[in-house]
Amino acid sequence: MIKAKYQSVLDLGEKLKIQNGDVKVEGNQLKVNGTANTQYEKNLIWDEIKKVGGESPTDITADIKVADTSVFHRHTVQSGESLSKIAKHYYKDPMKYNAIFKANTDILKNPDVIHPGQELIIPNL
Numbered sequence: 001m002i003k004a005k006y007q008s009v010l011d012l013g014e015k016l017k018i019q020n021g022d023v024k025v026e027g028n029q030l031k032v033n034g035t036a037n038t039q040y041e042k043n044l045i046w047d048e049i050k051k052v053g054g055e056s057p058t059d060i061t062a063d064i065k066v067a068d069t070s071v072f073h074r075h076t077v078q079s080g081e082s083l084s085k086i087a088k089h090y091y092k093d094p095m096k097y098n099a100i101f102k103a104n105t106d107i108l109k110n111p112d113v114i115h116p117g118q119e120l121i122i123p124n125l
Contacts (some may be wrong), residue, residue: 001032002025002028002029002059002060003023003025003030005025005030005052005053006030006032006049006052006053006060007033008048008051008052009045009049009052009060010023010032012044012048013032013045014032014047015033016036016037016041016044016045017037018034018035018041018045019034019035019037020033020034020035020045020066021033021034022034022067022104023040025114028059029058029059029060029061029091029095029119030059030060030061031060031062032060032061032062032063032064033062033064033068034063034064034065036064036065036067036073037065037066037067037068037071037122038066038067038068038071038073038074039066039069039073039096040055040066040073040122041063041073041089042066045064046051046062046064049062069124070124071077071079071103071122071123071124072090072100072120072122072123072124072125073090073122073123074119074120074121075090075119075120075122076117076118076120077114077115077116077117077118077119078116079091079116081114081116082097083097083098083100083111083112083114084097084100084110086100086120087099087100091125094098096109096125098111099123100120100121100123102122102123103120103121103122103123104120107120109119119124
């Protein structure tokens with residue numbers, strides 16, 4: 001029953017390819033462990049847990065580690081995107097586009113010119 005309640009969390013973990021994932025039911029509590037690729041992906045898991053269980057759920061414990069702490073995330077540019085649109089997605093603030101630009105000056109020469117297929121580092125702020 002408890003596992004079914006949090007099925008969307010488990011599905012997201014599979015979609016994100018959480019490493020060393022382990023799920024156990026102990027009594028009325030679900031215990032979830034694993035390693036997310038980036039802090040952004042860990043945040044997505046926690047957002048889904050809170051969406052299902054509320055702000056402070058008592059029927060689930062999660063120990064999610066992060067494999068790559070050097071970046072917040074890695075993003076592949078899609079057609080129609082801009083650095084400000086990407087910054088709004090990851091940081092909820094389009095004006096933080098310059099942080100993404102500065103983290104990618106090895107492949108970007110102008111913050112107004114990005115191309116589909118480029119992999120950008122989304123830095124930790």
